[in-house]
Amino acid sequence: MATNIDEPVLTVDHLDLMPDDGNRYELLEGEIYVSRAPGLTHQRVIGNIYLTLRLYLETTPIGEVLSTPGVIFDQFNGVIPDLVFISNELKDRIGTGEKITEAPELMIEIVSPGKENAERDRLVKRRVYAKHGVKEYWVADPEARTLEIYRLKHRSLALVATLAGKDEITTPLLPGFACTVNQIFNS
Incomplete structure (x- = not known):
């Protein structure tokens, strides 16, 4: 009789055992993913989106934008997204801890070069993010x-738009917010 032995599943506790070596360690469905520190283009795009959202939130104080926070969904899923928006209501619920322990309303990833990075952001993370709301x-x-925009529909994050150039980015989560795709990619 054959015995099927599954690979050991890692938990978020294992993330604390990872070396402090400048890499980004994330856990998705019990599997560890390691990414190098983001490159300059990646950092510039993060900065542009952060600044655009921050300026909006200064005049419309409905929440806050955070860069590379730890987000722990459950014991098998812990990520470090490039940016998140959390509403004031969610901020009040999660308190003053160092990690976000509920699903942020909006999560933003900037794709790093390489097929594996693109697949992780567009498939694996999207599935995990949808699962957790x-x-x-x-x-x-x-x-x-x-810029691809996915919205939660029937427990799945469905692609609703792929924007480029002068296309305007808007979202029902941020009433009155608008910027162009060019604004987030210009350095």
């Missing part, structure tokens, strides 16, 4: 200079 997910691709 993220309402909206943006995937910015600096190489293609596009």
